[in-house]
Amino acid sequence: MQALIEQLVKLQSIDLDRARLNQQMRALPAEIAQAHARLAAAEHQSAEASAALSREDILRTRLDREIDGHRKKAAKFRTQLDDVTTPEQAAAVEHETNFETTEAERLENEEYASLERTEAQEAALAQARAQVELMAAELEGVRARVAARQREFAAELTSLDTAREVVRSAIEPDWLTRFDRTAASRGTGIARAEKQQCTGCRMGVRPQVWNQLREGEILPCDSCNRLLYFDLSMQPAPKAPQPELPAGTGRAPRKPHQEGA
Numbered sequence: 001m002q003a004l005i006e007q008l009v010k011l012q013s014i015d016l017d018r019a020r021l022n023q024q025m026r027a028l029p030a031e032i033a034q035a036h037a038r039l040a041a042a043e044h045q046s047a048e049a050s051a052a053l054s055r056e057d058i059l060r061t062r063l064d065r066e067i068d069g070h071r072k073k074a075a076k077f078r079t080q081l082d083d084v085t086t087p088e089q090a091a092a093v094e095h096e097t098n099f100e101t102t103e104a105e106r107l108e109n110e111e112y113a114s115l116e117r118t119e120a121q122e123a124a125l126a127q128a129r130a131q132v133e134l135m136a137a138e139l140e141g142v143r144a145r146v147a148a149r150q151r152e153f154a155a156e157l158t159s160l161d162t163a164r165e166v167v168r169s170a171i172e173p174d175w176l177t178r179f180d181r182t183a184a185s186r187g188t189g190i191a192r193a194e195k196q197q198c199t200g201c202r203m204g205v206r207p208q209v210w211n212q213l214r215e216g217e218i219l220p221c222d223s224c225n226r227l228l229y230f231d232l233s234m235q236p237a238p239k240a241p242q243p244e245l246p247a248g249t250g251r252a253p254r255k256p257h258q259e260g261a
């Protein structure tokens with residue numbers, strides 16, 4: 001019976017290791033996805049900076065055309081000044097000339113502001129492009145690391161599978177069925193009994209069952225159905241452990257009562 005307990009405990013340990021490995025393997029693609037998302041975000045920022053630069057370019061082309069138009073009109077009005085005959089006409093032409101000149105200057109200021117924005121956007125674009133390169137390199141690194149870990153995990157799984165088959169072949173099919181059934185529903189199929197409790201579900205164990213377990217038997221837990229065993233290699237647990245009390249104090253007077261209970 002002791003050998004069976006050892007095999008079942010070993011099988012459970014292997015099964016838990018396999019579950020942990022499989023879980024870690026399933027988490028690996030997420031690391032690539034996250035690195036990919038960081039690269040996409042950097043690429044988006046780079047595209048935004050590039051688009052902003054294009055918009056300023058288009059704006060300045062339009063401003064150049066408009067400034068040119070106002071300058072031309074101002075020049076035309078100035079030539080008309082030679083042909084005017086009355087002071088009212090002269091004032092009107094001068095007013096038009098001033099308007100065109102002022103508009104041209106206002107648009108030139110706008111163009112200057114656009115050039116200043118462009119300078120900042122060029123810096124932002126350079127930074128965004130550097131970030132894209134950085135994130136692309138990071139993604140490659142993550143891919144390589146993930147691939148290496150996938151290979152490690154696969155190798156570990158293979159050796160666990162081999163060990164699992166060896167252990168299973170040493171256990172009677174009947175016990176395997178009982179173990180597998182509970183493991184499938186509870187995650188684990190065997191649990192140590194300790195301090196008259198099932199360590200799988202923390203429920204108490206009947207005194208009769210507890211005694212049988214301490215004699216080396218394997219019995220199902222009444223609550224969770226896990227196969228219970230008592231670890232003979234461990235010191236028998238005291239029936240009423242009181243670790244908070246210093247040895248020799250408070251304990252002695254209770255002992256006769258306990259033993260009589």
Ligand SMILES: [Zn+2]
Pocket residue numbers: 191198199200201202203221222223224225226
């Ligand atoms: Zn239990």
